[in-house]
Amino acid sequence: xxxxxxxAFVIEELNLFYGTKQALKxxxxxxxxxxxxxLIGPSGCGKSTFLRTLNRMNDLIPNCKVDGLxxxxxxxxxxxxxxxxxxRRKVGMVFQKPNPFPMSIFENVAxxxxxxxxxxxxxxxxxxxxxxxxAALYEEVKDRLKExxxxxxxxxQQRLCIARAIAMAPEVILMDEPTSALDPIATAKxxxxxxxxxxDYTIIIVTHNMQQALxxxxxxxxxxxxxxxxxxETSQVFSHPKKAKTEDYITGRxx
Amino acid sequence: xxxxYQKLKVxxxxxxxxxxxxAKTIFMSTAILSASFIFLIxxxxxxxxxxxxxxxxxxxxxxSLLRFLTYDVWLVGETFASNxxxxxxxxxxxxxxxxxxxLISFPVGVLTALFIAKIAPKPLAKxxxxxxxxxxxxxxxxxxxxxxxxxLKLVYDFSSSIGYQxxxxxxxxxxxxxxxxxxxxxxxxxxxxxxxxxxxxxEQGSLALGASKTQTNFKVVLSSAKSGxxxxxxxxxxxxxxxxxxxxxxxxxxRAGISFDIxxxxxxxxxxxxxxxxxxxxxxYDIRFSVGLxxxxxxxxxxxxxxxxxxxxxxxxxxx
Amino acid sequence: xxxxxxxxxxxxxxxxxxxxxxxxxxxxxxxIIIFIFGKGYKLLNFNLVVENFESQxxxxxxxxxxxxxxxxxxxxxxxxxxxxxxxxxALTDTLxxxxxxxxxxxxxxxxxxxxxxxxxxxxxxxxxxxxDYDIIRIAFDAYPTALSRxxxxxxxxxxxxxxxxxxxxFETEGGGIRGSIITTLILIALTLALALxxxxxxxxxxxxxxxxxxxxxxxxxxxxxxxxxxSIIYGLMGLAIFVPLTVRLTSATGGNLISGAMTLAxxxxxxxxxxxxxxxxVVPxxxRQASLALGASKTQTTFHVVLxxxxxxxxxxxxxxxxxxxxxxxxxxxxxxTAIKDDVSLTGKSTSLAVHIxxxxxxxxxxIELSATIAIIIMVIVVLLNxxxxxxxxxxxxxxxxxxx
Numbered sequence: 014x015x016x017x018x019x020x021a022f023v024i025e026e027l028n029l030f031y032g033t034k035q036a037l038k039x040x041x042x043x044x045x046x047x048x049x050x051x052l053i054g055p056s057g058c059g060k061s062t063f064l065r066t067l068n069r070m071n072d073l074i075p076n077c078k079v080d081g082l083x084x085x086x087x088x089x090x091x092x093x094x095x096x097x098x099x100x101r102r103k104v105g106m107v108f109q110k111p112n113p114f115p116m117s118i119f120e121n122v123a124x125x126x127x128x129x130x131x132x133x134x135x136x137x138x139x140x141x142x143x144x145x146x147x148a149a150l151y152e153e154v155k156d157r158l159k160e161x162x163x164x165x166x167x168x169x170q171q172r173l174c175i176a177r178a179i180a181m182a183p184e185v186i187l188m189d190e191p192t193s194a195l196d197p198i199a200t201a202k203x204x205x206x207x208x209x210x211x212x213d214y215t216i217i218i219v220t221h222n223m224q225q226a227l228x229x230x231x232x233x234x235x236x237x238x239x240x241x242x243x244x245x246e247t248s249q250v251f252s253h254p255k256k257a258k259t260e261d262y263i264t265g266r267x268x
Numbered sequence: 269x270x271x272x273y274q275k276l277k278v279x280x281x282x283x284x285x286x287x288x289x290x291a292k293t294i295f296m297s298t299a300i301l302s303a304s305f306i307f308l309i310x311x312x313x314x315x316x317x318x319x320x321x322x323x324x325x326x327x328x329x330x331x332s333l334l335r336f337l338t339y340d341v342w343l344v345g346e347t348f349a350s351n352x353x354x355x356x357x358x359x360x361x362x363x364x365x366x367x368x369x370x371l372i373s374f375p376v377g378v379l380t381a382l383f384i385a386k387i388a389p390k391p392l393a394k395x396x397x398x399x400x401x402x403x404x405x406x407x408x409x410x411x412x413x414x415x416x417x418x419x420l421k422l423v424y425d426f427s428s429s430i431g432y433q434x435x436x437x438x439x440x441x442x443x444x445x446x447x448x449x450x451x452x453x454x455x456x457x458x459x460x461x462x463x464x465x466x467x468x469x470x471e472q473g474s475l476a477l478g479a480s481k482t483q484t485n486f487k488v489v490l491s492s493a494k495s496g497x498x499x500x501x502x503x504x505x506x507x508x509x510x511x512x513x514x515x516x517x518x519x520x521x522x523r524a525g526i527s528f529d530i531x532x533x534x535x536x537x538x539x540x541x542x543x544x545x546x547x548x549x550x551x552x553y554d555i556r557f558s559v560g561l562x563x564x565x566x567x568x569x570x571x572x573x574x575x576x577x578x579x580x581x582x583x584x585x586x587x588x
Numbered sequence: 589x590x591x592x593x594x595x596x597x598x599x600x601x602x603x604x605x606x607x608x609x610x611x612x613x614x615x616x617x618x619x620i621i622i623f624i625f626g627k628g629y630k631l632l633n634f635n636l637v638v639e640n641f642e643s644q645x646x647x648x649x650x651x652x653x654x655x656x657x658x659x660x661x662x663x664x665x666x667x668x669x670x671x672x673x674x675x676x677x678a679l680t681d682t683l684x685x686x687x688x689x690x691x692x693x694x695x696x697x698x699x700x701x702x703x704x705x706x707x708x709x710x711x712x713x714x715x716x717x718x719x720d721y722d723i724i725r726i727a728f729d730a731y732p733t734a735l736s737r738x739x740x741x742x743x744x745x746x747x748x749x750x751x752x753x754x755x756x757x758f759e760t761e762g763g764g765i766r767g768s769i770i771t772t773l774i775l776i777a778l779t780l781a782l783a784l785x786x787x788x789x790x791x792x793x794x795x796x797x798x799x800x801x802x803x804x805x806x807x808x809x810x811x812x813x814x815x816x817x818x819s820i821i822y823g824l825m826g827l828a829i830f831v832p833l834t835v836r837l838t839s840a841t842g843g844n845l846i847s848g849a850m851t852l853a854x855x856x857x858x859x860x861x862x863x864x865x866x867x868x869x870v871v872p873x874x875x876r877q878a879s880l881a882l883g884a885s886k887t888q889t890t891f892h893v894v895l896x897x898x899x900x901x902x903x904x905x906x907x908x909x910x911x912x913x914x915x916x917x918x919x920x921x922x923x924x925x926t927a928i929k930d931d932v933s934l935t936g937k938s939t940s941l942a943v944h945i946x947x948x949x950x951x952x953x954x955x956i957e958l959s960a961t962i963a964i965i966i967m968v969i970v971v972l973l974n975x976x977x978x979x980x981x982x983x984x985x986x987x988x989x990x991x992x993x
Contacts, residue, residue, distance in 0.1 A: 070476060098592075102478035112469040115492050125477035128487070130591035174473070181477060284885030291887040292797050298789030299798070302861060303810035305854050309817060312828045379609035387606060396610060399617050405970050406620065407915025409942045410963045414620045416949060417627060417956050449616050456613070482599040510818020512918035513946050538820050542921065560824045564817075571816065 021046045021185050021215040022067055027081035029062060029071070029239075036062050038239045040081070044232075049207060049216045051230035051247065053223060055267065058236040060219045064187050067217065068104040069097050102129070105178030109190040111170035113162035113177075118154050121162045121173055125181045140180050148176035149206050168199025172206065179210075186210065188218040192225070204229050223263060227251055235259050310564070316554060317561030325351055325551040336558065341524040342540065353555050355537065355562055357526035362536040362566070364528060365440060366508045369447035374501055376448070377455030378490070381497075384456070385463040386485055397460075404453035412514030415446040420518055427531050434531045438520030441530040446518055447511060451504040458503060462496020463489060494581060502574045509567050512538035537563040624967065628960030631763070636961065639764025640930040645724070646715055648705035649755045656751075657700045669694045670744040676700030677747070679723060679740040684761075690722040691736040691743055693758075708755060720761040727754040763958055765965075767930045771845065771938040775920075776913050778849035778934075779856065780906060786853070787860030788902060794861070795868040796890055814858040823922030826851030830923060840935035843925040848940075851923040852913055859912065860905045867901020867984075868894060900984035904977050911973045914966055917942040926950075941966055 022044040029037035037059050044050050052060040065071045066083055069090060083090045090100055102125070113121050122141040131137060141158070145151035150172040154165070162173055171191060178186055188207075192200040207216060207229050220226050226233055227247060234244040235256075243250060243259045254260040261267060320331040329351040339354020380400065384393045420437030423445075427434035466489050474484040490497070520533025521543055527534070535543075541556045541563075657676030665671055671678040676697030684690045696702055696717050704714045726743060727733045734746035747753075790811070798804040830847035834840045840847075871894050879889040895902075917940075925937040926947040932938045939947055945962050948955040 068476060070472065073472070073475070098478050098480055100478075101476055106473075106476035108469060108473060108476075110469060112467070112473040114470060114473070114488055124474070124487070125479065128477065128479040128483050128595070130594055177473075177477065284888070287888075288886045291890070292793075295789045295793035295797060298786045299793040299807055299811075301786060302790040302857050303807045305857065306810050306813050306817075308829065309814075309821060309825045309854075312825050313821060316824075316828050376609040376612050379606045380613055383606050383610040387603075388610070396614065400613050401974070402971065403613060403617050405911060405915075405974055407917065407942055407966060407970070409915065409917040409945050410620070410624070410966060413945060413949065413956070413959050413963055414623055416954065417960070418619065418623050452613060452616075480595065480599055482602050483595070486602060506816055506818075510820065512818070512820040513921070517949055538818070538918070541820060541824075542918070557824055557828070560821055564821060567816065567818070 021085070022217075023082075023084040025082040025084070027063075027066065027079070027083060029059075029066060030078040031074070032076045036239050037066070040241045042234060042241060042244060044215065044217060046215050047211060047213075048231040049211045049218060049229055050232040050234060051226040052217065052219045052234050052236060053221070053226050053262075054236035054242075055262065056221065059239040060234075060236045061189055063236065064189055064217060064219050067185070067187055068101050068106055070106065072097070102181050103183050104185040104187060105181055105183040106187045107171070107174050107178055107189070107191045110194050111167060111174050113165070113170050113173050115161065115163060117159045118162050118165070118173060119158040122177050122180050124177065129181075141176075144176040144180035147179050147210070148172045149202065149209070150176055166199070168195050168202060171195060171199070171203060175203075175206065175210075179214075183214065185215040185217065188216065190219050190221060193221065200225075223251075235262065237262070313557055313560050313564060316557035318558070319554045320351070320353070320551060320558050325554070328551050331551075331555070331558075337562070340526055342535070343523065347552055348550055351551065353558075355540070355559055357524070358535050358537055358540055358559075359562065359566065360526055361440075361522075361534050362509065362538075365443050365447065365534065365536060366505055368440070368444045368530075369451060369508050370501065370505060372444065372448035373451040373455055373504055377452045377500065377504070378459045378497055380452070380456045381459035381463055382485060382490065385460050386489060400453045400456050403449075404457060408450065408511060408514040411446055411450050412517040415442060415514060415518040419445050423531070432531050435520055435533050438518055438533050439531045440527075440534045442518040443515050443534060443536070444530070446514055447508045450511065450514065451507055454507055455500045455504045458500035459493070459497045462493035462500070465496070466492040495578065498574075498578045498581060502571065502578070505570060505574065506567060509563070509570065510538065512542055515539055516542050537566070621967075624960045624963040626960075627957055628962070628964045631957055631961040632964060636764055637769060638766050639760065639762065641762060641764055641767055641928045642930055643722075643762025644760045645757065646705075646759070647708045647755055647757045648715055649708055650701045650753060651704065651706050651714070652701055653752055655701045657697050659697050659699055661695055661697060663695060665695060668740075670741045671695070672744045672747045675702060675747050677702045677717075679743055681740045684722065691724075691740045693717060693719050693721045693723060695719060702756075705756065717758070718760070722759045722761065724757040724759060726756045728752070729754055764930075765941065765944060765958075765962060767928065767932050768939050768941050768944040768962075770932045771929075772914060772940045774845055774932065774934070775849055775852060775940055776910055778845065779852040779913055780909060782849060782853035783856045783860055783909065784902075784906065787857050787905070788864050790857075791861045791864035791868060792890060792895075795865050796886075796894065811858050811861055814854075818918075819855060819916060820918040820922070822851055822855050823919035825854070826919060826923030834935070838935050843923060843937050844935045845924065845932075845938060846934055848920050848924040851919050852916060855916065855919060856909045856912060859908060863905035863908065864898065864902055867898040867904070870901070871897045900980050904980055907973050907977045907980075911970050914940070914969060915942055916940070917946050921946060 022042070024040055024042040024044075027037055027040040028035065040063065052064060054060050062071065066079060067090075071077045071079065079091055085100065085104070088095065114124060116124070119141055122144050123137045126137060126140055142151065145154065150169060153169060162170065165173060175186075192203050195203070204225065207218070210216060211231075218230065230247045232245065233247045233250045235242045235250065237258055243254060243256050245255070250259065251263060254263060319325075321333045321336070322330070324330060328349060331351045331353055336353055336355060337359070338356040340357045341352075341354050342358070344350060344352035380396070384396050384400075388396060419442050422437070423439055423442045424434055424437035427437070427439070470488055470492060471484055474488045475481070479487070515536055516539040519535055519539045521539065522533040522535045537559055541559050656674050658673060659676045660673065661671060661678060665678050666680065669678045669680045677693065677700050678695035679691050680694045681689060682692045696719065702717050704716050707713050707715050723736055723743065725733050725735045726746065728746065728750045729752055731746065731750055734743040736743070794804065794808065798807070826847055827843070830850040831843050834844055834847045835842070838844075838846065875893050875897065876889055879893045880886070884892070920940055920943045924939070924943070926939060926943060927937045928944055928947055929936065929938040941962050945959045948959050
């Protein structure tokens, strides 16, 4: 489990403070490659905060201090001159509420590539098409790529956001409760998509829905009050939890 | 409950009802009065403005509408004795000047708004916002004074340094600069509101894709605030078209000949209305209403056209 | 990584342009302030506010003959001043506003017999001798008259050589803005008297009584379109409707303050309506319903419950209106006229401060210094108004937030 060569992220003694309030305490974790790792725990436990440390989206919050190591490809992402922009290209993110740009479907998916400086129309068209296919959205939108992304349904918009992230050819995809704003059918579609995606990407997903964690994840990390309570293979964590608190949460005694 | 009490209740409610009706009528009439002013204004400008074209003007003769709208010279012949007025060249000058000043004030205004809303640290943003608010509340005559005192000199020095003799600095360039400075605060305040109201999650989405903050600001935030920014531009144009006293102090009062040379003197629809106002009568007096009528038509048309464009820009999401 | 480099350069360029654009506003404001203060500071003194615009000539003599000062000046005099110890007066050669050389009073000692002189003309009133007045001539009993042509030193010498004077002819400096200040104040009072009742009344109707239907929406639209009309057009309306109206109804013979106030009232109306409506909207419906449930009539509810809560908003709109009145120029040029007057009457022409600037700037030659001085006064008032508005709105916000928490 802690074989560094297989780890996408290696986290050592991670502490995070919002001003004086400590939100993450001494997290140690290895995230395996090409697997789906679920982060579960009651609200306010720090799982979303932890997720955002991985692509340094926490930088956007004023008064947020991080210490400890977050290693990606053997490098500490919080090191002095670390290229955050490059990190975010390799580590994509999908948000809880779908947030497509007020542009056409095509432009949404092509956005990240354009930011990288890619202008060639043929390259962009190929990349967009492939990303939409991989996100299982292409068939539904192939005739209306120039239409506004806001004309899509909620589930379609979320898949668009996934396509947008995939177009960057990331290695890791972070998902922050991606289906909590969607209906069951859309949710099922996305869970199916995640199962497909894990063949090529490392996926870390925050979810408050334990059934979802059971359905789609290979590994599960349980957070409680900013601490990592337990981490292991999903089947094991859910059937034979090592800690009492884990069992309490899973059986619904709190959270 | 005594009958006295019941009688009291009925009386006071009846009185209450009458008072209510009277009050409502009074308030309603003030509202109707307020709403009627637009007709009063449009009506009187229309009626007086049409007089030169439809009457004999006390023996001077009718002014030809076609000639009025298209001619290149303000007045051919003696004042108070001639009916040969033309505002054609002034209409074009006015539009030209408005366009030029917008070319300056729009980018500067929008970028200032972006700076205040997204880039500047909080204390600096607060200071700059107060600066912009103060500029917005400066009366136009003070801008005109500033124009006459400072901008004329700058333009004059500039023109002599490139070997051109400008008429004391009075020029299209001076007007454009003064108008631009006056319009920037308007555009900035409205654009800032539009930029502020862009959903944060869209910004985050862009950053999460590996775009830089600047890329996010320009590619996503500004384009999301498109509609509000466009409104700002429309209001800015409206202000430029209608500005009178400030412009008249730096324009130079050109009376004939269309010119696109920015160092040439010029007139706008508003300045020509103000010219020689101190002693005027008869046809020269009435013709100002005609110019006012033209001004209102120009403003109306530009508003309609721009709003139509705005609707198009909002609905179809144009490729970047 | 050259793509990254390109992006970094582009970002840097865009950021630089953004910073520069923001600097434009700051630089402009500073430039305007520096300009009007620099040009206008010289003339900024109390005399300006109380003096007439037209300079007035007087022929006067002294009240007490045989009374001398024999005093030293209480302030430091300039190097070019000539001082008479006997009479306690200091004169200097200077240029007046038109560029002519004149002999100007630089200082008058409090005990000087020249402090207050007696008007030999019709009024026979005492006239205070102020600094900046121009002495034209001083006549003596058995001595050649001292003329301003010969300069200040000669005049002081003549004074020293004499023990009595026959008469003194002088001119007040003129250029005072008293008339325009009074006009501006009258305009503010009149305009508000007209615009507030109508504006607040209309706002009350729209917010409290009007049903939410097409008619109401149309009414609102008509009122809103007024805001897009440039003020010069309002001036035309004032000229064409209000001036003849007031001429018919009063003793006015042309543009006058009443027609000006009526024009301004129409300009301000939509602003007052909008601001008042906003503050009416903030009043929670619970207040209204509580009042009605207690059996109060709608009118009582409006006046006793809704309006008091909306007072800060109405005050704000009043302050905004005052700022607008002070700054308005184009409309008043048409609706009143551009004659600078010293005696102001409701039915006569006069200029507000802003129009005064316009009149001076369109004169030959344009008087930039005095215009700048007036601009200073206008700016200070406008800034103060803005500060008051900010105070009211922030305190109002605090109270509202406190009430609902």
